[in-house]
Amino acid sequence: MIETLSHFTEWLWGWPLLVLLIGGGLLISIRTGFFQLRHFHYILSQTAGKIFSKDNQGDGTVSAFQAMTTALASSIGAANIVVAPTIIFVAGPGSIFWMWIAAIIGQATKFSEVALSIKYRELNADGEYVGGCSYMLKNGLKGNIGKVLGSLAAFFFMMEILPSITLQTLSAVNPIQSVFRPLNVNEDIAKKIAIIAIFILVSVVVFGGVKQIGKVTEKLVPIMAAIYIIFGIIIVIIHIGDIPTAFGYIFKGAFNPKAIMGGVGGVTISKVISQGVARGVYSNESGMGSAGYGHAAATTDHPARQGLWGVFEVFADTIVVCTISALIVILTGTWKPGMSESEMSAVRSIAVERSFNTLFGQLGSVIISICLFLFVLSTIIVIVFYCEKQAEYLFGTKVGKIMRVVASLMILLALFVSFDKAGVFLDLTLGLVVIPNMIGLIKMSGEIKEITDEFFKGPDYYLLDTGKTDKAKTVSKVNMNTNTTNVDKNKEKNVESETMTFESDKDLKEKND
Incomplete structure (x- = not known):
């Protein structure tokens, strides 16, 4: 059974999903004129350039930056190191x-997921904005097809998250055990201490609600990313003379892998492309629909403005963090041409740690341990929140809160289980989530183009700080649907969608005149 699922999952994450992900992302990129490249400088100015800005216009539950760090906490994790x-x-x-190529195309995909999550978000019974892939499908596609795809996406995502929480917890155990090892503490005791500590830390945050999650991630994500990036850049700078050689390996190996790898592992150009694209998608989560659940609560005046943070996430996740991981492994000689298959197999799982140790000695292991622990901790915090939102979508806010407890308890399950073939189920359910999400994005690519054109080409130019318009009280002319939920004594039910059409100051002035 497991072997059959493994083969099917491997096939699914081969060309079928790669064609859907890259083909869909390419379609969106073409229809929007590759805005992620043409306006990249502006995108950075409105995201990285405003990290410390307190200026948030529009409606929402948390700030735009808090929403971004919530989503980024899910995608930037241990995967970015390994x-x-x-x-x-x-x-x-x-x-x-090919990971870079997937990231560039994936920027348009993630922009779309975030923008549509804002357009089709709802207000729940607690007065909080909720949205994401499922809401996008239900409200954007309309009819039974939207409801079915939305429910399937929510169910598969929830089923993927639950075991993922346990495995993420186990991923954080080793770094903590390494801290206790010099103190001669029994490893089993260290494991229990680590798991209980994670449970307490996560519970304190997630039971504070989406605002508390936003407050924690806006501080934790920049710190954990900065620690890894700073020490990684130090290694790159020290080996700066070898950078041309490293990039030579990357570009030559992209089109002629045998020239770099020889016959090791039967590496073909097909394998190089599929591995780069698949792992790139896995790393930054573009196409998976997960980002929308974090961004839907953002305070923003336009769907596209929040979508810019989605572009930035992919850039930070893959172009920056993953590239640093790749470079330090090549520059330090942890990987080098001519290595045998057995040599590579022995080093593969500890490659980054060994690379750090070449410069920092034992301190390198401590740095990696801290980074891994923080990355995993932030990921668990956010995916517990995501799990709650899937249950809330399917069954209402009361069940969603119960699922928050269930998801948190999955951390403690790590006390009794170890790594096994559960990863097969994670990959399978995640692949099944991608399918309805990408179908929805492809079908709504016209709306994505409309949102993008209004933001970058419209008469009100939502391009703040460019000199083309006054700092604005302009709000989106794109309909931003806000569905409200009323609760009576016996049941929760969704009331009819209230479609709010916002008009710009210019239009209002003309009416007043």
């Missing part, structure tokens, strides 16, 4: 080039 080095050992450094 994915890039792993695919280098599996398919060669050329796979990094």
Whole structure:
């Protein structure tokens, strides 16, 4: 049974999903004129350039930055430390080039997921904005097809998250055990201390609600990313003379892998492309629909403005963090041409740690342990929240709150289980989530173009700080649907959608005149 599922999952995450993900992302990129490249400088100015800005216009539950860090906490995790080095050992450094290509296309996909999550978000019974893939499908596609796809996406995502919480917890155990090891503490005791500590930390945050999650992630995500990036850049700078050689391996290996890898592992250009694209998508989560659940609560005046944070997430996640991981493994010689298959297999799982140790000694292991723990902790906090939102979508807010408890208890399950073939079920359910999400994005690509054109080409130019318009009280002319939920004594039910059409100051002035 497990073997059959494994083969099916491997096939699903091969060309079928890659064609859907890359094909869909390419379609959106073409229809929007590759805005993610043409307006990249502006996108950075409105995201990274405003990280410390308190200026948030529009409606929402948390700030735009808090929403971004919530979503980024889910995508930036242990995978960013291990994915890039792993695919280098599996398919060669050329796979990094295709990871970059997937990221560029994925920026348009994630922008779309975030923008549509704002357009089709709802108000729940607690007065909080909720949205994401399921809401986008239900409200955007309309009719039975939207409801069915939305429910399937929510169910599969919830089923993927529950075991993922347990496995993420186990991923954080090893770093904590390494801290206790010099103190001669029994490893089993250290494991229990680590798991209980994670449970307490996560519970304190998630039971504070979406606002508390936003407050924690806006501080934790920049710190954890900065620690890893700073020490990673130090290694890159020290080996700056070898950078041209490293990029040579990447570009040459992208189109002629045998020239770099020889015959090791049967590496072909097909394998290089599929590994780079698949792991790139896995790393930044573009196409999975998960980002919308974090961004839906954002305070913003236009769907596209929040969508810019989605573009930035993919850039930070893959182009920055994963690239640093790849470079330090190549620059330090942890990976080098001519390595045998047995040599690569022995190093693969500890490649980044070994790379850090070449410069920092034992301190390198401590740095990686801290980074892994923080990355995993932030991921668990956010996916518990995501799990609650899937249950809320399917069954209402009361069941959603119960699921928050159930999801949190999955952390404690790590006390009794170990890594096994559960990863097969995670990959399978995640693949099943991608299908309805990408179908929805492709069918709504016309709306995505409309949102993008209004923001970048409309007469009101939502391009703040460019000199083209006054700092604005302009709000989107794109309909932003807000569905409200009333609760009576016996049941919760959704009332009819209230479609709010916002008009710009210019239009209002003309009416007043």
